Amino acid sequence: MAYTYEYARPALTVDCVVFGFDEGDLKLLLIQRGLEPFKGKWALPGGFVRVDESLEEAALRELQEEAGLSKVYLEQLYTFGEVNRDPRERVVTVAYYALVKLGDHLPHGASDAQNAAWFAVNELPRLAFDHEEIIEAALQRLKSKVRYEPIGFELLPKKFTLTQLQHLYEVVLEAPLDKRNFRKKILSMDLLMETDEIEQDVAHRAARLYRFDEAKYRQFKKKGFNFEI
Amino acid sequence: MAYTYEYARPALTVDCVVFGFDEGDLKLLLIQRGLEPFKGKWALPGGFVRVDESLEEAALRELQEEAGLSKVYLEQLYTFGEVNRDPRERVVTVAYYALVKLGDHLPHGASDAQNAAWFAVNELPRLAFDHEEIIEAALQRLKSKVRYEPIGFELLPKKFTLTQLQHLYEVVLEAPLDKRNFRKKILSMDLLMETDEIEQDVAHRAARLYRFDEAKYRQFKKKGFNFEI
DNA sequence: CCAAAAGTGTTTCACTTACACCCATGA
């Protein structure tokens, strides 16, 4: 390399906190490490940033390589740079979080990678590095962001029932919501399109399916409208 | 170094967006570059992260070295990692923003560093690198954060008038506020301590000075109270 | 016909908003 280092450089990685929602549980995708350090421990998908790719490109590449995921909602979370967070050498990591439609993509929470698995967020194993701290930050971010941006829909199938949506909010916000008030509020925003379909294979009255109207939301946002639950 | 690089590494810097508030203006501290690239252009204070210091330590060190600042409010903003944001080589920068009490510290907006100066945010010169983008992000963050965390006080002297506080909010939020409603709301939170002092050297009725009660705020926060303007 | 979840309105209360005049002080 045609550059003289005045100082040693920290290494740079990206790590991804991947959220999914399934059967009423908020889930998280983890990878079992095949190499030292922390060999055999579960960790966030991630890896070194290459010199010719942006941070977001690195995160998307790692999601594809390690978890077979593409077309996910992705947002930068925070950069973790404590000096001893990696036992080998100095490593700074830019953390991202991703929201995936579990129901759509993955038949039963399985992934392409053999050493990847979904865990309910309140049944996580012990993790490598400072990944518990990173996850904690991601949960906080999700909890606050879900209230003023319509990102909850990224975790549901394209078509969903109002009860599914409410359950999602209840799990993320860790608080019960009133059914009538919730429906009143979300429907009054005029961002959900009622489809002519209903749930299938349920042992009770089938609920109507709705879709989130992405285009309408973008229009509303331009005019100063603010989503809020 | 006892480590074998598999790939070339991006370099890592920190940059600081330093806000001050003076004479009704929101201001920003910039440094005039003495070296190429962008020699002579104004830029954010910042520099390379050393291998033995955390990101926050690096930011604090740069603030001290380049601007003579210490004891400021500092928070990580975002990490900028586009491939060509630095013309020399690949540089990823972790941006921080800082809030300083201009009135307290610096006699008239001057700084220790000879090549540092304060600019009103709407009268900024052309900047080096992607620093305009970083500042834009910092302004957005400040605007949203000031509404639900009591960080506005970090920009005012320890003792301030309610009108000063209101002006600060109006400038940051870019919107006028109703005087009576503002006072009612801020005083009803019970977070301001009335001092027995008043403004000095004004050509009209002198306003009462208040102090922000940090300790009380921490107590309230523990009990689930949320600051909100 | 029973179990299970879907779906639906109204009242109360709290908070936000809009708004104008007198007061104190120094020049």
Added chain:
DNA sequence: TCATGGGTGTAAGTGAAACACTTTTGG
């Protein structure tokens, strides 16, 4: 005595919260 900003209260409107029963469907 005038100019300048300091300081104060009320009424109307809007949105949030609390709350229970009927309907539909499959087993």
